[in-house]
Amino acid sequence: MPPGVLTDLLVEACLHLCGKKGMDNDFPENPHLPKGTVLPRNQVAGHKHEGRSKLGLLQHEDGTILKASQKPPRGTREVDFYKQVFDATCTDKTILQLRSFLPRFFGVCHLEEYPDVTYLKLENIVYPFRKPCVVDIKMGKRTYDPEAGPAKIAKEVTKFPYVEKFGFQFTGMQTYDPVEQKTKFYDKFFCRKLGEDELLKKGLGAFFNLQQCLRRDAIQVLLEKLREIESWFASQTMFSFYASSLLLVYEGDMPYNNYLSPCIQCHSKEDSGCGSSGCGSTELDQNEDSSGCTCESDKTDDISSISIENSSSVISTSLNDIKTESSEDLHNDAIADVRMIDFTHVFSQGEIDENYLFGLRNLIRNLEMLLELPS
Numbered sequence: 001m002p003p004g005v006l007t008d009l010l011v012e013a014c015l016h017l018c019g020k021k022g023m024d025n026d027f028p029e030n031p032h033l034p035k036g037t038v039l040p041r042n043q044v045a046g047h048k049h050e051g052r053s054k055l056g057l058l059q060h061e062d063g064t065i066l067k068a069s070q071k072p073p074r075g076t077r078e079v080d081f082y083k084q085v086f087d088a089t090c091t092d093k094t095i096l097q098l099r100s101f102l103p104r105f106f107g108v109c110h111l112e113e114y115p116d117v118t119y120l121k122l123e124n125i126v127y128p129f130r131k132p133c134v135v136d137i138k139m140g141k142r143t144y145d146p147e148a149g150p151a152k153i154a155k156e157v158t159k160f161p162y163v164e165k166f167g168f169q170f171t172g173m174q175t176y177d178p179v180e181q182k183t184k185f186y187d188k189f190f191c192r193k194l195g196e197d198e199l200l201k202k203g204l205g206a207f208f209n210l211q212q213c214l215r216r217d218a219i220q221v222l223l224e225k226l227r228e229i230e231s232w233f234a235s236q237t238m239f240s241f242y243a244s245s246l247l248l249v250y251e252g253d254m255p256y257n258n259y260l261s262p263c264i265q266c267h268s269k270e271d272s273g274c275g276s277s278g279c280g281s282t283e284l285d286q287n288e289d290s291s292g293c294t295c296e297s298d299k300t301d302d303i304s305s306i307s308i309e310n311s312s313s314v315i316s317t318s319l320n321d322i323k324t325e326s327s328e329d330l331h332n333d334a335i336a337d338v339r340m341i342d343f344t345h346v347f348s349q350g351e352i353d354e355n356y357l358f359g360l361r362n363l364i365r366n367l368e369m370l371l372e373l374p375s
């Protein structure tokens with residue numbers, strides 16, 4: 001197949017998968033961003049795009065996420081990892097299963113404005129959700145890799161003192177309050193300050209709307225998916241993941257009679273045990289900000305401004321996956337999703353990744369504990 005055809009197919013696939021139709025009318029213009037991109041609406045952590053000197057994540061007008069590859073060796077490690085996992089010639093069961101836990105990978109690309117920068121083109125996990133509640137949870141007791149020097153180790157260790165005990169840490173989140181109809185943002189500074197006894201109620205609890213009406217439905221869906229990931233980790237010895245995250249998303253905007261109604265009842269009862277106000281924390285209120293939603297970009301139909309490297313094996317896999325899916329399916333009744341992201345520190349150590357597994361099991365235990373709280 002000639003490379004040009006492959007490129008068209010890939011773009012077509014991305015548009016199909018990401019429901020470009022639905023995005024055409026609200027794709028805002030911003031002369032400061034690369035053509036055909038906006039700032040992702042729901043990025044809760046990580047490197048944010050601030051221009052040439054600080055590259056981060058962008059959202060392409062076809063809906064996919066473009067992640068700027070960081071400087072080597074971190075960036076190259078992540079690109080190589082995605083290429084390995086999404087290699088269509090791969091028949092390894094461990095890798096095939098892992099693929100389903102990751103955002104789909106559509107190859108790497110370059111933007112006209114930054115031709116020397118490699119971008120990973122990824123499925124946007126948050127896209128199917130109308131009012132996404134999103135949390136980035138960095139996994140592992142130890143978030144520095146085997147090649148880290150003393151300065152990096154010190155930096156990581158002081159960042160979140162309880163990580164050794166919990167095996168996971170929040171790095172940023174946003175929640176949607178269905179009563180106030182507002183999205184609330186919690187930045188990394190808030191997350192790092194969560195004490196040992198606050199993690200369950202102020203961290204996970206705030207995320208799952210414990211104060212008003214615990215989102216048991218979302219927790220149950222996520223638990224199921226997390227147990228699948230756990231069982232993969234329990235047997236695989238191929239990869240060790242340091243400083244990698246789980247991105248948990250659930251729909252904050254549920255149909256009135258399904259979710260909002262009981263929440264409002266609960267909200268108005270002082271003795272309901274659910275609390276009479278929202279998060280009730282000034283700190284949280286201070287974190288409210290609309291910047292995550294201010295997405296501007298050049299409006300353009302010229303998707304040729306993005307050049308996709310020819311990586312046929314990656315593409316054919318994606319196309320196969322897409323065949324069964326229509327863009328309508330993407331804005332369906334998805335309740336929740338979780339994917340593994342951020343692979344800048346993946347190593348092959350030939351052993352069970354106890355570091356990650358410990359955190360994952362503890363996260364699962366904490367979610368189960370949330371479900372056990374009286375409603």
Ligand SMILES: O=P(O)(O)O[C@@H]1[C@@H](OP(=O)(O)O)[C@H](OP(=O)(O)O)[C@H](O)[C@H](OP(=O)(O)O)[C@H]1OP(=O)(O)O
Nearest residue numbers: 045046047074138143152156159171188243344345
């Ligand atoms: O790039 P920076 O300066 O924002 O630092 C990154 C950290 O941001 P911070 O400033 O601590 O909030 C960043 O921390 P968070 O993930 O935001 O907690 C990471 O530690 C990142 O290291 P790595 O990519 O995981 O190896 C850090 O990258 P390095 O300092 O290791 O390059």
Ligand SMILES: Nc1ncnc2c1ncn2[C@@H]1O[C@H](COP(=O)(O)OP(=O)(O)O)[C@@H](O)[C@H]1O
Nearest residue numbers: 043044045046047103122123124125126136342
């Ligand atoms: N595939 C994706 N879909 C949707 N959002 C994503 C995706 N990948 C990353 N993000 C958003 O970007 C943030 C940072 O991503 P990450 O890969 O950890 O970048 P970094 O290497 O800069 O830390 C995540 O917390 C999440 O909000």
